[in-house]
Amino acid sequence: MNTMKKRVLSSVIAAASAASMALPVFAANMDTEITGTYSAPTIAVTVPTTGTAVINPYGLGMEVTKSDSTKVTVAGQIATAPLYITNESSMRLSVGASVSGEITARGEGDTTTPLKFATSSTQGNGTNPDEEGYVAPATAKSVYVTLQVADTTIATADATEDKVKDAVIDEYIKDSAWTEAAKKELVVGLKDVKGDGLATLEKPTVGTDGAVTAYPAGSIVMFRLTGDCTESPKTAWDNDDGFTVNVAFTFKPAPAASGN
Amino acid sequence: MKYKKFIAGFVSALLLAGNLCVSAAETQNTTVIEAVCDLPEIKVTVPATGELFINPYEMPVEINGQTLGYQIISTPTVIQNESIVPLKVSATVTGAIKEGSDMALSSASVDPNSTRKKAFIYFEIQPTNDPDTVVWDSEYNMDKHIVVRTAAKTKKNIVTLDAFDENGQKKCYGAFRLTGDCAAVPKSRWTEADGVDVTIAFTFQATSKVE
Numbered sequence: 001m002n003t004m005k006k007r008v009l010s011s012v013i014a015a016a017s018a019a020s021m022a023l024p025v026f027a028a029n030m031d032t033e034i035t036g037t038y039s040a041p042t043i044a045v046t047v048p049t050t051g052t053a054v055i056n057p058y059g060l061g062m063e064v065t066k067s068d069s070t071k072v073t074v075a076g077q078i079a080t081a082p083l084y085i086t087n088e089s090s091m092r093l094s095v096g097a098s099v100s101g102e103i104t105a106r107g108e109g110d111t112t113t114p115l116k117f118a119t120s121s122t123q124g125n126g127t128n129p130d131e132e133g134y135v136a137p138a139t140a141k142s143v144y145v146t147l148q149v150a151d152t153t154i155a156t157a158d159a160t161e162d163k164v165k166d167a168v169i170d171e172y173i174k175d176s177a178w179t180e181a182a183k184k185e186l187v188v189g190l191k192d193v194k195g196d197g198l199a200t201l202e203k204p205t206v207g208t209d210g211a212v213t214a215y216p217a218g219s220i221v222m223f224r225l226t227g228d229c230t231e232s233p234k235t236a237w238d239n240d241d242g243f244t245v246n247v248a249f250t251f252k253p254a255p256a257a258s259g260n
Numbered sequence: 261m262k263y264k265k266f267i268a269g270f271v272s273a274l275l276l277a278g279n280l281c282v283s284a285a286e287t288q289n290t291t292v293i294e295a296v297c298d299l300p301e302i303k304v305t306v307p308a309t310g311e312l313f314i315n316p317y318e319m320p321v322e323i324n325g326q327t328l329g330y331q332i333i334s335t336p337t338v339i340q341n342e343s344i345v346p347l348k349v350s351a352t353v354t355g356a357i358k359e360g361s362d363m364a365l366s367s368a369s370v371d372p373n374s375t376r377k378k379a380f381i382y383f384e385i386q387p388t389n390d391p392d393t394v395v396w397d398s399e400y401n402m403d404k405h406i407v408v409r410t411a412a413k414t415k416k417n418i419v420t421l422d423a424f425d426e427n428g429q430k431k432c433y434g435a436f437r438l439t440g441d442c443a444a445v446p447k448s449r450w451t452e453a454d455g456v457d458v459t460i461a462f463t464f465q466a467t468s469k470v471e
Contacts, residue, residue, distance in 0.1 A: 047289035054298040058345045059468040062298070077468075080293065104296075145295075225293055231468055241297035252286045 044088035053080040067162040080224040087201035094254035096196040101188040104242035113235040118144040141233035145188040149198040150181035303342040332440040341421040350463040355408040358455040377446035381408040387431035394435040
């Protein structure tokens with residue numbers, strides 16, 4: 001019994017000492033296996049599914065109401081009720097769009113000439129037909145419609161819909177808010193027209209529960225249909241004239257802004 | 261060697277992850293925008309009748325408290341644009357000599373000493389913000405006025421009226437009159453049987469701007 005115990009004990013000691021001796025030997029030949037898994041970023045944006053616009057040959061624009069019941073006018077022959085996109089993602093996003101239009105069909109048996117999409121302004125260019133570059137104003141019933149997507153500096157500490165909408169309306173009616181967007185505008189026609197990098201959405205401010213608590217500057221972009229139309233076409237405008245525009249927005253991660 | 265393999269593998273993994281990132285991270289949302297034609301209602305007040313006086317001897321005639329002494333006088337008349345848009349106004353003027361009268365309408369100003377019983381009558385309209393203080397042209401202007409003849413005469417876009425303005429600052433009124441001259445003592449003397457009915461038909465077209 002005693003001999004047995006001694007044998008077991010010596011074996012344990014030997015194993016233990018072998019193990020301790022083995023450590024530096026293993027370290028010299030150790031491989032590290034790194035398993036890379038891809039975690040797809042989640043893009044979350046809020047985009048309106050519908051919008052309304054008016055063809056207003058006399059440029060009266062469109063009246064919109066803020067949450068405090070004050071009314072403001074969105075100017076233009078083609079005026080759109082304020083539309084905007086908010087970023088709910090944890091990353092910067094580049095906004096692209098594909099746009100196509102469709103003329104509203106007139107009623108059965110209605111032989112009135114329908115309106116057309118113009119490919120350039122209906123207002124013509126210049127006043128003197130003898131001058132170079134003069135383009136006569138259109139006389140056919142036509143609309144020149146463009147999609148503009150504008151970066152904004154709108155910042156709202158309150159992310160509730162009314163507050164955001166009011167802030168957007170204030171910005172929306174300023175001509176200066178659309179200057180840069182106009183440089184990248186997409187002209188609406190019957191065929192699809194695509195554009196990338198129309199605007200950039202910055203990250204929103206997110207609370208500990210993951211919900212958006214505020215929209216800092218750049219995390220909201222506005223978009224609109226704008227343009228012009230023939231004021232007094234040969235075939236007069238009537239209330240059955242109209243068109244529909246489909247805008248398919250594309251969002252993809254954008255590189256961090258320089259300095260970030 | 262193993263280190264090189266590890267680097268190569270890691271780079272491949274990164275590249276793969278990058279491609280996946282672009283395709284998997286794109287998302288698309290659609291907005292449908294419907295545009296309808298929004299035409300303003302055209303609202304205009306037009307008087308149904310007015311009065312015209314042929315006053316060959318330039319006698320003082322009192323109209324609305326004002327004494328006038330022209331040969332051709334009409335009661336002050338006004339149209340009012342009550343629309344929210346400016347309106348281009350066109351007018352068609354037609355004269356009809358009263359039955360039993362031997363007078364004639366002239367296409368040009370009549371010498372007061374003319375022996376023929378003729379009257380030169382023309383239509384004039386002025387945009388104004390106050391119909392009581394209208395500044396009329398001092399003489400006939402073929403570009404601005406319409407001569408009354410038995411055949412209809414039209415002038416398109418003769419004036420543009422401002423959109424209605426409740427503050428009275430804009431020229432949303434079109435004050436108009438018939439004026440002119442006539443032979444004072446024609447061979448066939450003026451009688452109460454003489455007279456002319458003038459019909460003025462207005463056409464209005466909305467516009468975005470006042471020219």
